[in-house]
Amino acid sequence: VNFNVSILGSSSALPTSNRYPTAHLVNHDERFFLIDCGEGTQMQLRKNHLPMSKINHIFISHLHGDHVFGLIGFLSSLSMLNRAGEVHIHAHQPLEKYLNDSLKFFDSNLNFKLVFHALSDKGFTMVYEDKKLEIFSFPLLHRIPCCGFLFREKPKLLNLRKDVIEKYDIPNHYRQRIKMGEDFVNVNGDIIKNELLTLPPAAPLSYAFVTDTIYKPYWAKFLADIDLLYHESTFAHDDLKLARQTFHSTAVQAAQMAKLCNAKKLVIGHFSARYSDLSVLQAEAAAIFPNTYLANEGEKHVIN
């Protein structure tokens, strides 16, 4: 199963000559999810040959322009590409009216149905589920209501040992049941215990997206053992005061969060345009959490 995140934009509010406002594309088993949609997201998808038309769910963390301005262009283009069916938007309630008004103003008759889901401000909430994946939202602390998102694979099936299939002559139709934990009963009525037949499943993988927010260690317990944590680092720790004033985090805080979560890997982003050299941010995070990467446009982080 593929599970990866493509960084489409890594800047904070003010884009630079090579950094775009926030957007991530998540691919889980060839289902595609867009998180945030800053201006230029559709161009970044095209430039990186990502399958724009396969996106079914869009999650918008909060209603600041640098996370939303690309949405109407994205939807318009999607429609021109003859996308049909449904496109789901998960965002704070006020966006629904604004989006509908905007589409009307620009005379955009979308080919597909736009289905709006209002994000909750109350705790950990499941916002999406399929056979293999769950997505949760959780409230962060920014100047306006803002949510983080957790993508977590569901517990996987047990692995059926290849050597036992022949040994016990397990028929095809029985194998899925064994993978789900059943014992095997053969034609003679003998019971072969499941633990003799299977190996533990692969661990479910997870990815969390945390922007824009003041440092919120409270959520670490919900993100325990996260495989990939994306955490905003708008500022260096020298600018902690500014981070607090603007309800943002520093690179040190992002790293502390990764450590608290026992994360496997940390990607930091949402960089203020004030830093022309981002190695300062990378270094201060890596001093606390060594496996830290800077978000860079077009880079794909594989979760495994």
Next chain:
Amino acid sequence: VNFNVSILGSSSALPTSNRYPTAHLVNHDERFFLIDCGEGTQMQLRKNHLPMSKINHIFISHLHGDHVFGLIGFLSSLSMLNRAGEVHIHAHQPLEKYLNDSLKFFDSNLNFKLVFHALSDKGFTMVYEDKKLEIFSFPLLHRIPCCGFLFREKPKLLNLRKDVIEKYDIPNHYRQRIKMGEDFVNVNGDIIKNELLTLPPAAPLSYAFVTDTIYKPYWAKFLADIDLLYHESTFAHDDLKLARQTFHSTAVQAAQMAKLCNAKKLVIGHFSARYSDLSVLQAEAAAIFPNTYLANEGEKHVIN
């Protein structure tokens, strides 16, 4: 005096991996004018090191998204860059309310004053004037109200011949009057005719922006001897029927217009994403009007 046009976006409604929606930056004597503001315009300005903060006037041809979606992001970023004073928007009336509503929705308190000027649908109208330049709007024929824009230098001063200054001992304060056409009267009361003192002025230069529209030869008389004509060529002439249906022009029609105007140079743009090889469009236009160029992102066309 510098007079040039930077192409920021050359695609039609659907951007491609390397073509952005419409936007042009006009520099006349270090005054900067933005025409249209498709998604990504602010990034294109930055990427090409163009002075975003010096733009005082923005002209929006019509209210289709591919000409407007970048405007709110542009204005927000301008404000974050601490732009003060006034920014003038020239567009069709409905944009004023939409823009104000959008800025309010995104809680954007601009640092500068936004001054809105409604475009007229009636004939040739002056929309801007300074000492050296006039800008006119004129209605095109698209699915919704749409304007073209003509940038025309005012008649220039006569050139004072260097050799006569010493010969007739013309004092400094008199020179500007001679450049404006006066004769020279020396201390003895002798009259020296202006034509002995001056050479003809440089011809006023001009640039016209024509998108999105059905072929409108009617306007050629107003664009006579234009130095640079930008004309949309959404389609190749094989797709003339489609061009008519969608109220657009073909490359052949753009070239016909350039010929009718006795243009010096034609730049075609607003290309449909259906053409992966644009040389077809260039070739069919050049067969009629040889000095034809394809609009390409980041290219600067000097008007001289």
